[in-house]
Amino acid sequence: MPELPEVEVVRRGLARWMIGTTIDQVEVLHPRPVRRHEAGIDDFVARLNGVTVTDVVRRGKFLWLTLDSGEALMAHLGMSGQLLLEAPDAPDEKHLRVRLGLQGGTGRELRFVDQRMFGGLAVVEMIKTTDGGPGGLGGVPDDAEIPPGRPEPARGEGPVEGEYSAEEALIPVPVAHIARDALDPALDVDLLAARLKRRETGLKRALLDQTLISGIGNIYADEALWRARLHYERPTHKLNRPTLNRILADAQNVMREALAQGGTSFDSLYVDVNGQSGYFERGLDAYGREGEACHRCGTQIRRETFMNRSSFFCPKCQPKPRGS
DNA sequence: CCAGTGCCCTGCTCGC
DNA sequence: TGCGAGCAGGGCACTG
Known part of the structure; x- marks a missing residue:
């Protein structure tokens, strides 16, 4: 995809x-x-x-x-x-x-x-x-x-x-109703963090909300959460500013790296990228790695169904928030 | 306005 | 070999 x-x-x-x-x-x-x-x-x-x-x-x-x-x-x-x-x-x-x-x-x-x-x-x-x-x-x-x-x-x-x-x-x-995307140089991180703090929802749901920030899909949401060591259900309004900045920076970095890789196969009239084979070479840390060892701590990556799709995360690095 | 759910589509993979 | 179930998921209609 x-x-x-x-x-x-x-x-x-x-x-x-x-x-x-x-x-x-x-x-x-x-x-x-x-x-x-x-x-x-x-x-x-x-x-x-x-x-x-x-x-x-x-x-x-x-x-x-x-x-x-x-x-x-x-x-x-x-x-x-x-x-x-x-x-x-x-x-x-x-x-x-x-x-x-x-x-x-x-x-x-x-x-x-x-x-x-x-x-x-x-x-x-x-x-x-x-x-x-x-x-x-x-x-x-x-x-x-x-x-x-x-x-x-x-x-x-x-x-x-x-x-x-x-x-x-x-x-x-x-x-017109879609927010600036994660790679947009004009993305206003301060404004976005403020809007995230006002939301009472889970972090992954917010990352996938195109009216807050666009361009983050299921795969990159899981990758960004893994990098930031945050569970997908962490309530957005309880996150502090350094944490919000971290998750946004991780989302941007994961996409920049993917773009740098995707760009290498771009030449001549080849304007398409085969998403399926692309994943394989992208070095994912969480997405699609159920049962495999976390690249940080070795714990088995877990998969849970969330919003009718899969969420992959490390249960040790990304502990579930209390009370959820 | 906001939070959350379910559906749209087709083809591949898996288990029996 | 057939066949149904499960799965992939962004965007949007819809509900409460």
Whole structure:
């Protein structure tokens, strides 16, 4: 499943190859991935034909292409979504859902492939943000005016931190309620800590709440909690500031490391990351390690069901809070 | 407004 | 070899 670092890798790939291209010949092969486009498939197609891509932006796991029509093509990869740039004569993927022809680029077409269809595409309106802009990594890349096919960025290069002007402080309507994400340079840690202290809920539930901080999924939540040595049910309002700062820093670090790894496989027209095999090489400390030894103390990692999903933690390093 | 629950989807794996 | 159960989980509708 693509997590935030994978989505960022996809964003960089799309930004490099799609800015300046014009969309034509849109083909929707399955209605479900377009279900969030409320005006229907015909309207979806009509709004994309002939528009030019001006930028590729991300917040959390939402990704969008800004269009010269003033709207945006918003994408969420869900659990199994992929955005691929491929030669038009390449055989269709088994789960190809939407095909978008591109003019003025490298002769490739954009394909949305999604087995489980939790994700999807929609053409949406942009509104002014109340928090100063899309933020996240990307925004308007510093080399946005270079046409598609620009030279590959140097390997090992750090995240390209986006800049945005007042003019670009627009965000797709469905993303407007999503908080800045963990890798956003403009994330206000003090504000976030204050909001966490006001919540009466468990720490993991708060980390997964996209209106507080976005981009943290089940895997990275467990990894961050393991690093911070905190149990997932620790009540947020009882955590002190140093502890809150620690868990947020750990969440950011785990994602930065994953992005650094995900970025190494990014070159040429390869804009997708295979999430499944990616986990294996990522050196996880908690997630998926039930019964295996904790990398700190050797205690067996436990798995518990929480919020209809699994939580992995070390019962010694991350003791359950009293009274829970 | 806030906290918490359940559902959407498909395909793979496991046990019998 | 068949087959059902369990599992994966982000986002959102919905309830209290």
